[in-house]
Amino acid sequence: MIEINKAGTLTTIQDAGRPGFQELGVPESGALDNFAFRCANILVGNPENTPVLESVLFGPEVKFSENIYIAITGANLGPSIDGNKVNMWETLEVSPGSTLSFSGFTGNGIRAYLAISGGFGGEGVEKVMNSYSTYVPGEFGGYEGRALRDGDVLHTGIGLEGFKGGLSLENPPSFGEDELIRIIEGPQGDRFAESAIHTLTSASYEVTPNSDRMGCRLEGPVLEHVTGPDVISDGNAFGVIQVPGDGKPIILLADRGTTGGYTKIATVITADRSKLAQLMPGSSITFEIIDQDKAVDLLREQEKALIALSKIQGLQLKFKVDGVLVDVVDDNERTFAVEDLENTNYVVTVSDGVSDHQVRVDISE
Amino acid sequence: MNGSLVNEYPGFAPMGDSALMVIAGESISSDINQKVHNIISVIKKENWPGIKEIVPTYSSFVIHFDPITFSMEGLIECVKNIWDSDTNFKDTNTRTVLIPTLYGSDCGPDLESVSELTDLSVEEVIDIHSKTDYLVYALGFSPGFPYLGGLDSKIHCSRLETPRVSVPQGSVAIADSQTGVYPVSSPGGWRLIGRTPVVMFDPNRSSPSLVTPGDYIRFVPLESKDEYTNILEMSAEGKYEVEVQ
Numbered sequence: 001m002i003e004i005n006k007a008g009t010l011t012t013i014q015d016a017g018r019p020g021f022q023e024l025g026v027p028e029s030g031a032l033d034n035f036a037f038r039c040a041n042i043l044v045g046n047p048e049n050t051p052v053l054e055s056v057l058f059g060p061e062v063k064f065s066e067n068i069y070i071a072i073t074g075a076n077l078g079p080s081i082d083g084n085k086v087n088m089w090e091t092l093e094v095s096p097g098s099t100l101s102f103s104g105f106t107g108n109g110i111r112a113y114l115a116i117s118g119g120f121g122g123e124g125v126e127k128v129m130n131s132y133s134t135y136v137p138g139e140f141g142g143y144e145g146r147a148l149r150d151g152d153v154l155h156t157g158i159g160l161e162g163f164k165g166g167l168s169l170e171n172p173p174s175f176g177e178d179e180l181i182r183i184i185e186g187p188q189g190d191r192f193a194e195s196a197i198h199t200l201t202s203a204s205y206e207v208t209p210n211s212d213r214m215g216c217r218l219e220g221p222v223l224e225h226v227t228g229p230d231v232i233s234d235g236n237a238f239g240v241i242q243v244p245g246d247g248k249p250i251i252l253l254a255d256r257g258t259t260g261g262y263t264k265i266a267t268v269i270t271a272d273r274s275k276l277a278q279l280m281p282g283s284s285i286t287f288e289i290i291d292q293d294k295a296v297d298l299l300r301e302q303e304k305a306l307i308a309l310s311k312i313q314g315l316q317l318k319f320k321v322d323g324v325l326v327d328v329v330d331d332n333e334r335t336f337a338v339e340d341l342e343n344t345n346y347v348v349t350v351s352d353g354v355s356d357h358q359v360r361v362d363i364s365e
Numbered sequence: 366m367n368g369s370l371v372n373e374y375p376g377f378a379p380m381g382d383s384a385l386m387v388i389a390g391e392s393i394s395s396d397i398n399q400k401v402h403n404i405i406s407v408i409k410k411e412n413w414p415g416i417k418e419i420v421p422t423y424s425s426f427v428i429h430f431d432p433i434t435f436s437m438e439g440l441i442e443c444v445k446n447i448w449d450s451d452t453n454f455k456d457t458n459t460r461t462v463l464i465p466t467l468y469g470s471d472c473g474p475d476l477e478s479v480s481e482l483t484d485l486s487v488e489e490v491i492d493i494h495s496k497t498d499y500l501v502y503a504l505g506f507s508p509g510f511p512y513l514g515g516l517d518s519k520i521h522c523s524r525l526e527t528p529r530v531s532v533p534q535g536s537v538a539i540a541d542s543q544t545g546v547y548p549v550s551s552p553g554g555w556r557l558i559g560r561t562p563v564v565m566f567d568p569n570r571s572s573p574s575l576v577t578p579g580d581y582i583r584f585v586p587l588e589s590k591d592e593y594t595n596i597l598e599m600s601a602e603g604k605y606e607v608e609v610q
Contacts (some may be wrong), residue, residue: 019429022420024566024574025504128568138508140568187378187386232393233505233512235420235427237384259422259505267381270432295382296432303433 001065002116004152008060008102013120013142016049018131022258028238029133029141029254032213032277033111035173035302036074040115042310043071043091045163050119051132053148055112059102060148062114064094068156069117069165075109075175075278077102090168109175109278117163122155135255136213169309175278178204182290182298183241183266188231191263192243193224200241200265201287205249209281213255216279222247223265233261239268239276251276271298375404375448377441382432387444388425395514397424398502402579403451404444413443421578422503423512461498461581463608464546464561466537467593468494468586472560475525479539479556482522491586493517494537494558498581499544509548509566509574513582516544528554535561537584546582548574559584562597563607575607 004011014037017030031037031054038048053060059077064070072079072088079086082098094100102112124144125132134142143152189197205220229245235258236242241249242262251268252260253276268276269290279285290298347358376388389404390397401421408419408428415434420427430440468491469476480487499513506512516539524540529552532538536547538555547553548566561584566574576582587593599605 019418021573022418022429023504023578024508025506025510026508026568026573126569129573138568184379184381187380232391232423233503234422234425235380235384235386237380237427237429239381240384257505258420259503264380267379267384269381270383292379292382292432292437296436299382300433 002120002154002156003063003065004060004148004150004154005063005099006061006101007148007150007152008055009058010136011053011055011060011148012134012136012146013051013125013132013148014054014134015051015132017133017254018129018141021129022235025258026129026138027135027255027258029131029135029213031113031133032254033074033109033113033274034277035274035306036111036113036277037115038306039089039169039309040071040073040113041119042306043073043089043167043169044069044115044117045091045165046115046117046119048306048310050115050157051121051125051142052116053114053120055102055114057110058104059100059112059114061099061101063097063099064116065096066156067093067095069163070094070100071115072100072112073115073169073172074111074113074274076106077104077112078106079112087168089172091165093165105280107177107280110280111277116156118157120154121157122153124152125154137255167309167312169305171305173274175275175280177280177283179275179279179283179285181275181285181287182269182272182295183287184269184292184295185266185289186264187240187267188263189265191226191231192265193226196223196225196243196265197289199223200249201289204284204286206284207279207281211279211281213253215253215256216251216276218249218251218285220248223249225263229262231261231263233259236260236264237267239270239273240264241266241268253277269295269298271295271302375444377444379437380427382437383430385428385430385437385440385444386425387428390424393423393502393514395500395502398500398514399579400451401426404448406579407447407451408444411443411447413440422505459579459581461583461610462576463583463585463610464537464563464565464575465587465592465596465607466495466559466561466584467590468537468559470590472593473537473558475538475556476558479520479522479558483520485519490520490558493520494539494544495584495586498583501576501578501580501582503578504574504576507549507551508568511545511548511565511576511582513544514542516542518542522556524554525556528552529557532557533560535563535565537561559586560593562593562600563605564600 014031017028041050128141139145199221203221205218208217210217223243242264244262378386389400415431417429499515502512532547532553534550536557537559538557540555
């Protein structure tokens with residue numbers, strides 16, 4: 001049993017989100033800092049897409065009644081267990097009756113993640129449209145479709161058998177007052193005055209307090225349109241920078257509307273989503289344009305860090321050929337891992353050193 | 366790839382490193398929208414690796430994908446290659462969902478004002494609104510809200526000057542050249558001409574939305590409040606099934 005003595009600010013259950021339903025107008029949702037979220041789960045021996053708690057600025061006070069593994073990642077909100085400061089980004093073991101609390105915002109990010117072995121569950125925790133993520137405006141998912149309140153009680157599932165703990169992430173990210181955010185131009189760069197992209201990449205923008213899980217609203221020099229701010233409503237992506245009529249950019253995040261009618265000047269790269277999730281109101285950011293190849297390289301580096309961590313505790317898939325264990329790598333020399341599985345059947349190319357053979361592989365639970 | 370919309374179709378506008386906007390045209394037309402839905406169906410059948418989801422809107426769609434598994438260039442090439450493979454797709458895949466609707470009275474408080482603004486009788490407005498099959502161009506704004514096209518120009522009318530703070534769930538409304546149904550109670554400035562007792566969107570249903578992009582909706586007038594109440598009660602118990610043609 002996990003008692004939420006104090007809920008903290010906007011503490012919600014989140015997982016990887018509910019992709020697949022945007023065509024019905026349902027936002028993607030999910031942990032804003034996807035890297036921190038996945039890392040937290042790996043550190044407690046969970047499959048990566050296991051529900052965690054996301055808190056903003058002030059973490060919750062949580063009392064545990066079992067001996068379990070926990071991990072805290074993302075923003076440093078000053079975690080301690082029974083009054084003793086504890087490390088972030090590593091496996092922690094808590095004993096029955098111990099209490100986790102947070103001192104609050106320390107200047108290093110705003111969103112902290114708490115994972116526990118087995119994940120958060122129990123009565124009131126709903127999987128809706130394939131996801132446990134809480135979508136507060138729609139009042140569904142997570143715990144009764146809402147942020148946690150003081151006195152709520154959650155439960156934990158069963159942790160990974162054989163998990164021995166003792167993991168920590170090398171070189172964990174930290175977040176500051178002046179973040180550099182990398183972007184790719186478009187999709188509608190041609191709907192802006194030529195000066196606009198120059199303004200965006202040379203000026204500094206301030207993160208306003210009017211930012212939430214839907215979007216990060218910025219204050220700074222106005223970005224001018226050529227023929228007005230409206231387009232026929234089209235799709236949005238995480239990190240897209242839309243510019244309404246007032247010329248002030250808004251970076252759209254996980255709870256964004258699935259469609260929108262404002263021009264979009266540029267899009268933040270996937271590898272910088274964590275930075276977006278951790279932007280402090282009042283801090284300033286600058287933008288730098290990079291190209292697709294560089295963006296994918298940066299993403300690959302981030303993936304490598306998580307794969308290295310999950311490998312330590314054996315979460316990669318095991319393939320056997322005639323009973324012999326083999327490593328299976330994808331086109332990018334990544335070891336194929338559990339989190340890669342979105343489909344249940346794959347065409348696997350097996351090379352015997354002379355020629356390639358294609359084998360269809362069906363994967364079941 | 367210069368991050369800009371282009372004037373030939375399909376147009377490609379990358380939206381960051383993990384999403385690609387594919388543009389089929391630049392106006393609101395049922396032909397362009399049909400093309401969008403058809404191409405999405407083809408892509409879904411192709412089962413390309415790394416595709417996370419595809420989100421259609423009026424004249425474009427966005428492919429969300431994993432760029433480590435599938436390159437942006439490769440994806441663009443693949444979409445180009447299947448662009449013309451959707452011939453004769455339309456006839457076999459179209460669904461028309463019949464939405465029972467009680468027009469007027471407290472369910473459609475703006476029906477009288479629409480009648481006045483359009484110089485038509487209430488009966489004529491109902492007749493015109495319910496005789497068209499409306500294409501579901503896309504869903505958005507809020508979960509399950511359908512953007513419908515094809516409203517007869519005879520009943521086009523402006524939005525309310527002051528939007529309502531709360532529009533009841535199921536309200537059937539019109540605004541300018543658009544018509545739609547409010548799936549959940551929300552603020553809104555469209556003119557309410559009726560209300561359906563069926564639950565358009567329920568996050569806990571196996572198919573959360575009654576309609577999906579590319580479907581057609583036909584509003585079928587209910588004769589009486591009793592009929593409305595009857596369907597409302599059946600819907601609440603999950604026992605009412607809409608007719609699909």
